[in-house]
Amino acid sequence: MQKADLLICGGIILTLDEQDSVIDPGDIAIRGDTILDIGLNLSDKYQASTLLEAKGHLVMPGLINAHTHAAMTLFRGLADDLALMDWLKNYIFPAEARFMSPEHVYLGTMLACLEMIKSGTTTLSDAYFFEPEAARAANDAGLRAVVAQGIIDFPSPDAPDPKESLRLAEEFICQWKGSDRISPAIFCHSAYTCSPQTIQKAKRMAERHAVPFGLHLAETQQEVQEIVHRYGKRPVQHLADLGVLDETVMAIHCVWLDQREIDLLQELQVKVVHVPESNMKLASGIAPIPRLLERGITVGLGTDGCASNNDLDMFREMDTAAKLHKVFSQDPTALKARQLVRMATREGAAVLGQGHRIGSLEVGKKADLIILDLQKPHLLPVYNFYSHLVYTFSGADVDSVIVNGALLMRNRKVLHLEEEKLIERIVDLSRQIQGQMRVR
Numbered sequence: 194m195q196k197a198d199l200l201i202c203g204g205i206i207l208t209l210d211e212q213d214s215v216i217d218p219g220d221i222a223i224r225g226d227t228i229l230d231i232g233l234n235l236s237d238k239y240q241a242s243t244l245l246e247a248k249g250h251l252v253m254p255g256l257i258n259a260h261t262h263a264a265m266t267l268f269r270g271l272a273d274d275l276a277l278m279d280w281l282k283n284y285i286f287p288a289e290a291r292f293m294s295p296e297h298v299y300l301g302t303m304l305a306c307l308e309m310i311k312s313g314t315t316t317l318s319d320a321y322f323f324e325p326e327a328a329r330a331a332n333d334a335g336l337r338a339v340v341a342q343g344i345i346d347f348p349s350p351d352a353p354d355p356k357e358s359l360r361l362a363e364e365f366i367c368q369w370k371g372s373d374r375i376s377p378a379i380f381c382h383s384a385y386t387c388s389p390q391t392i393q394k395a396k397r398m399a400e401r402h403a404v405p406f407g408l409h410l411a412e413t414q415q416e417v418q419e420i421v422h423r424y425g426k427r428p429v430q431h432l433a434d435l436g437v438l439d440e441t442v443m444a445i446h447c448v449w450l451d452q453r454e455i456d457l458l459q460e461l462q463v464k465v466v467h468v469p470e471s472n473m474k475l476a477s478g479i480a481p482i483p484r485l486l487e488r489g490i491t492v493g494l495g496t497d498g499c500a501s502n503n504d505l506d507m508f509r510e511m512d513t514a515a516k517l518h519k520v521f522s523q524d525p526t527a528l529k530a531r532q533l534v535r536m537a538t539r540e541g542a543a544v545l546g547q548g549h550r551i552g553s554l555e556v557g558k559k560a561d562l563i564i565l566d567l568q569k570p571h572l573l574p575v576y577n578f579y580s581h582l583v584y585t586f587s588g589a590d591v592d593s594v595i596v597n598g599a600l601l602m603r604n605r606k607v608l609h610l611e612e613e614k615l616i617e618r619i620v621d622l623s624r625q626i627q628g629q630m631r632v633r
């Protein structure tokens with residue numbers, strides 16, 4: 194008998210490998226942080242210190258939220274039903290200036306991590322201020338994360354002098370580089386809030402340190418008009434001409450693209466992140482995702498910040514994305530369930546440059562997986578797992594979560610965080626925020 198740390202037995206395993214193999218029933222053996230074996234009757238082969246019985250449960254890769262601003266959970270529901278600029282200038286920016294301290298970024302990110310664990314997300318890609326604190330929170334929460342220091346040419350809570358933001362980003366990268374679960378990165382807010390020089394410097398820094406580089410791109414028509422007005426070309430062309438677009442770039446939104454820009458994204462192998470609920474809530478528009486997928490562009494799925502969503506549940510995001518593209522194209526075959534599940538798992542991993550480590554259940558990959566209980570009235574009967582994941586499940590149906598081989602949640606109990614204490618602190622802080630802000 195060989196030794197394993199964890200053995201998951203008798204589940205229906207959705208591997209999300211290249212062939213979308215399903216093993217029903219099947220077992221998974223985990224040693225340390227890695228998937229050691231997948232197959233039948235593994236209890237005959239391995240002696241494990243922990244055994245999880247998964248009969249009647251679905252076992253699949255943990256979901257990957259490819260774009261969020263985790264600490265913005267603190268502003269969930271603070272200001273809704275507003276025009277984008279009113280929302281940003283009169284609510285979000287003032288709230289950030291007033292309340293986003295290192296301590297609150299840690300707290301808000303921890304709240305986000307708790308919500309993500311409880312809704313089956315095992316990897317997040319975050320971009321915000323005070324990212325050393327966001328990284329610390331994600332690390333303490335046990336999640337895997339790409340954590341990107343935000344760069345913007347305006348005074349921000351952590352860089353009152355914008356010239357400092359690149360230095361802060363470099364310090365942050367050096368601090369976290371080489372960490373197992375936390376991958377540092379750089380995120381320029383956008384082409385309309387960062388000068389060409391800032392974007393180029395940030396991209397060169399990302400290249401020097403071999404870390405991912407992200408930015409919001411072509412989110413609104415107003416942004417496109419602004420960039421055309423300033424530079425005489427559309428946003429994707431502008432960035433391509435700056436020499437900052439390549440296969441390591443995560444372009445968030447990509448709502449307003451013309452044909453030439455889609456060609457450029459394909460040629461330069463830029464990765465795209467679709468954030469449908471945020472785009473819908475802020476009435477930004479509908480990204481041409483089916484067209485991008487047809488062109489072979491890698492597309493992941495994200496929630497964006499909580500203030501424009503207002504939750505971090507990737508199951509809901511998949512459901513919304515599927516229905517949005519069907520009604521928009523008046524084609525019920527658009528963006529099928531299986532495609533959405535891939536976007537939320539293996540394609541998301543590829544967007545983050547981690548396709549070789551996570552995103553599917555395969556021997557040698559990191560043991561990031563979730564277990565869902567199928568024996569519930571609202572989930573029965575089950576004919577198609579992918580349809581269920583997109584149209585029927587919600588995050589609340591996730592039973593257990595494993596990240597890097599560590600069991601973070603079992604039977605919906607988060608094992609390593611003091612959930613009640615955290616909730617108390619969040620309630621206290623939200624009272625302070627409510628007392629000082631014009632809450633609508």
Ligand SMILES: [Zn+2]
Pocket residue numbers: 260261262409445497498
């Ligand atoms: Zn965003």
